[in-house]
Amino acid sequence: MLPFTYALRNLFRDPSRLLQTVGGSALVVFLLIAAVALTRGMDEVLSASGSTQNVLLVGKGSEESIERSEVPVAAESATATSVVGIAEKLGVTAVSGEIFYQAPVLTEDGTKGPALLRGVFESALLVHVQVRLIDGHFPSPGEVMVGHLAHRKLGVPASQLEVGKSIFWGNEELKISGIFVAPGTVLESEIWFDRNDLASLTQRDSLSSVTLRMDTAELEDIELFTFQRNDLELSAIREDRYYAKLSEFYEPIKLMTWVTAILVAAGAVFGGLNTLYAAFAARIKEMATLQSIGFGRVALFISLIQESLLATMTGTLLAFLAAYFLLDGRTVPFSTGTFTLVLSPAVILAGLSAGLLLGLIGTIPPAARCLLPKLPSALRSN
Known part of the structure; x- marks a missing residue:
């Protein structure tokens, strides 16, 4: 296996690529955190507003x-x-x-x-x-x-x-x-x-x-x-069921939030793929040289994944810092009332999962392409 320090040093070989990867992953994770916190906050405040012991009598x-x-x-x-x-x-x-x-x-x-x-x-x-x-x-x-x-x-x-x-x-x-x-x-x-x-x-x-x-x-x-x-002319409905219906009414708003986050995430992933394809294509000869001195393709693949995960998890950390100062505890008004954005365990888990997936999905295709050429042709590449 290649030492971890090899992946760490390679992060700083191209500062512009590093900034792009860190910034892109930070933006994606921040938007995902906001989307999860928004939908969960709205759902939780509406579900907590209705009691199973209360019944509403309304006009038919x-x-x-x-x-x-x-x-x-x-x-x-x-x-x-x-x-x-x-x-x-x-x-x-x-x-x-x-x-x-x-x-x-x-x-x-x-x-x-x-x-x-x-x-x-x-x-x-x-x-x-x-x-x-x-x-x-x-x-x-x-x-x-x-x-x-x-x-x-x-x-x-x-x-x-x-x-x-x-x-x-x-x-x-x-x-x-x-x-x-x-x-x-x-x-x-x-x-x-x-x-x-x-x-x-x-x-x-x-x-x-x-x-x-x-x-x-x-x-x-x-x-x-x-x-x-x-x-x-009365109709009876349990209070918790009434607020559950209100939550269903706001589904289109939640869907729009998710669609926006997914579109931005997709743009960042494709942008990251283009960047990594170009960066890893320039390192085909380097990877071939490491293979010739005894390092296996699996070890090189893992090192490239480590390199990408270091960048995306750094971006994830920055996203959490931004979310803590900009989102956590912020009250959001909507037509029925207000709800509070909270960095709950579920929100944190969603953010961490997004950072890990960005590091993996954005790296596996270009890393595999970098390591696929046969050793003789890879050593002759420019």
């Missing part, structure tokens, strides 16, 4: 969009009194009639941005058990409570959505009464209103949905209630 035909749903206000009390086995706390049934709305709001610094608004009463805390108030209090009329990532959705500094600040919607000024967290869910990007306030501001006389939390009840019990109350 609106199972895929709560915002388009219309549910009679009477459905909230009818559900609480008619369905047996709903969770209770301190004698209060875990049923929450809610209004959803998307609209731009204005902050005190004059910034206007899109916001996800939810009109609720305090019973919402019984069904959205992951919500925890970290500052202030639940909103009263004329007040709102904001998720701690709502400023990312609005595109403003967190200081603009502190307790005591105001937001403006039309001619209405609403004081921020509290800040809440709901780790890993889209709820953290929302602004919660007193339900009566949001109904008045949106001129709605109906709800968007009724959310209930099951204890001993089953989904079939709730579906039976919707069949018995045809006058309410």
